[in-house]
Amino acid sequence: MQKYGGTSVGDADRIRAVADHVARTKKQGDDVVVVVSAMGKTTDSLIRLADDVSKIQPGRELDMLLTAGERISMALLCMALAELGVKATSFTGSQAGIITDSTHTKARIIEIKGDRLKETIKEGSVPVVAGFQGVSLEKDVTTLGRGGSDTTAVALATALGAQACEIYTDVSGVFTADPRVEPNARKLHKISFEEMLEIAASGGKVLALRSVEFARRHKVALHVRSSFTWESGTWIVEEEKGMEEAIVSAVTHDTSEAKITVTKVPDRPGIAAGLFRALADEAINVDMIVQNTSRDGNTDISFTVPKADLDTAVKVAKQVIPTIGGTEVLADPDVARVSLVGAGMRTHPGVTARTFETLASHDINIEMISTSSIRISCMVRAGVVEEAVRALHEEFELS
Numbered sequence: 001m002q003k004y005g006g007t008s009v010g011d012a013d014r015i016r017a018v019a020d021h022v023a024r025t026k027k028q029g030d031d032v033v034v035v036v037s038a039m040g041k042t043t044d045s046l047i048r049l050a051d052d053v054s055k056i057q058p059g060r061e062l063d064m065l066l067t068a069g070e071r072i073s074m075a076l077l078c079m080a081l082a083e084l085g086v087k088a089t090s091f092t093g094s095q096a097g098i099i100t101d102s103t104h105t106k107a108r109i110i111e112i113k114g115d116r117l118k119e120t121i122k123e124g125s126v127p128v129v130a131g132f133q134g135v136s137l138e139k140d141v142t143t144l145g146r147g148g149s150d151t152t153a154v155a156l157a158t159a160l161g162a163q164a165c166e167i168y169t170d171v172s173g174v175f176t177a178d179p180r181v182e183p184n185a186r187k188l189h190k191i192s193f194e195e196m197l198e199i200a201a202s203g204g205k206v207l208a209l210r211s212v213e214f215a216r217r218h219k220v221a222l223h224v225r226s227s228f229t230w231e232s233g234t235w236i237v238e239e240e241k242g243m244e245e246a247i248v249s250a251v252t253h254d255t256s257e258a259k260i261t262v263t264k265v266p267d268r269p270g271i272a273a274g275l276f277r278a279l280a281d282e283a284i285n286v287d288m289i290v291q292n293t294s295r296d297g298n299t300d301i302s303f304t305v306p307k308a309d310l311d312t313a314v315k316v317a318k319q320v321i322p323t324i325g326g327t328e329v330l331a332d333p334d335v336a337r338v339s340l341v342g343a344g345m346r347t348h349p350g351v352t353a354r355t356f357e358t359l360a361s362h363d364i365n366i367e368m369i370s371t372s373s374i375r376i377s378c379m380v381r382a383g384v385v386e387e388a389v390r391a392l393h394e395e396f397e398l399s
């Protein structure tokens with residue numbers, strides 16, 4: 001399985017370079033299935049276009065629009081392969097048999113009917129599948145959430161029993177920090193699924209979170225590598241017992257979330273339940289949550305949601321205020337999260353203190369904190385998050 005991201009198929013030259021690599025793989029005697037993303041920033045442009053046209057964007061129509069991007073890449077790649085004398089057939093998600101639920105713009109894969117792709121392979125043709133899309137049980141086109149082509153690739157790799165799933169992108173692997181923010185970031189040759197999950201969940205968008213979850217569950221060997229240099233990249237592997245674990249493996253950051261505060265809600269059982277049930281019913285993923293201690297029986301609840309869901313989340317929160325209590329709903333999109341991930345944190349106390357000290361020495365205020373056994377996340381002002389990444393990268397000697 002080979003998946004090519006947006007930059008990797010960004011223009012005609014890039015598409016020809018990818019075709020060349022696919023052709024070479026095929027000529028070496030391997031069967032290959034290709035998943036492509038939309039060219040360059042096509043998906044972003046389509047979203048902007050929709051914003052320019054209307055405030056009302058039914059999920060079904062948004063998905064219909066966004067899936068167009070991947071269709072362009074798949075058809076062009078097949079043409080480039082034809083020129084190299086390689087038979088190739090393009091498939092939309094629906095044609096490839098990727099069946100999802102009907103949660104438009106973030107659908108989940110329910111089932112994959114791989115027959116058509118298997119037949120294509122048997123006929124000696126290379127299936128080229130549009131990433132990021134599927135079809136619901138109601139036969140509507142769906143998308144799998146931003147970055148969803150990674151998930152398509154891993155899911156197909158599982159369904160077809162692929163030997164490996166190669167994720168070709170514009171960096172040469174998974175780094176100790178986003179190399180665009182920290183030029184001294186170092187490429188990791190190997191990383192555990194557990195750490196990769198935390199990296200993906202905390203903003204290291206080199207792999208979509210769902211794709212890592214899927215790969216871990218189905219034991220798919222994942223290899224993240226460059227479609228520009230073709231060098232060996234990062235292998236995502238199962239945790240090996242007795243493996244020496246780095247205290248900190250990577251620093252990540254995420255600017256895709258916004259903070260919402262509901263002020264002065266009564267401090268009694270059922271209030272948080274009422275608020276977060278209403279958000280869950282709108283399929284909004286809540287991440288960090290902070291509730292202050294109450295003094296006069298009232299408390300503020302702050303939480304973060306994806307920026308894309310901010311308007312809906314504010315609306316939902318305002319709707320439940322009459323039932324749960326509370327005075328105001330405040331939205332703050334100007335926040336960002338910096339996180340440290342490392343399996344060795346479990347056995348090395350003091351990482352939290354060092355993290356806070358480092359941020360303090362840069363005069364960076366921490367607004368929210370959350371932790372897992374192998375991650376520490378701090379919410380800070382968006383304007384200082386890159387400085388925070390570099391400071392922590394240096395403090396934990398990751399370069």
Ligand code: ADP
Pocket residue numbers: 004005006007008037147168169170171173174175176177178179180203204205206207250
């Ligand atoms: P694609 O279009 O190939 O899917 P993405 O833009 O989704 O590519 O993901 C690759 C990008 O992820 C890189 O260009 C890099 O800026 C970013 N990134 C963030 N964190 C990391 C990290 N820890 N290691 C490598 N890349 C990272």
Ligand code: ASP
Pocket residue numbers: 005006037038043044069131132145146147148149150
């Ligand atoms: N084109 C989609 C996006 O930009 C899916 C992907 O690239 O993985 O999110």
Ligand code: MG
Pocket residue numbers: 005147150205206207208
């Ligand atoms: Mg991606």
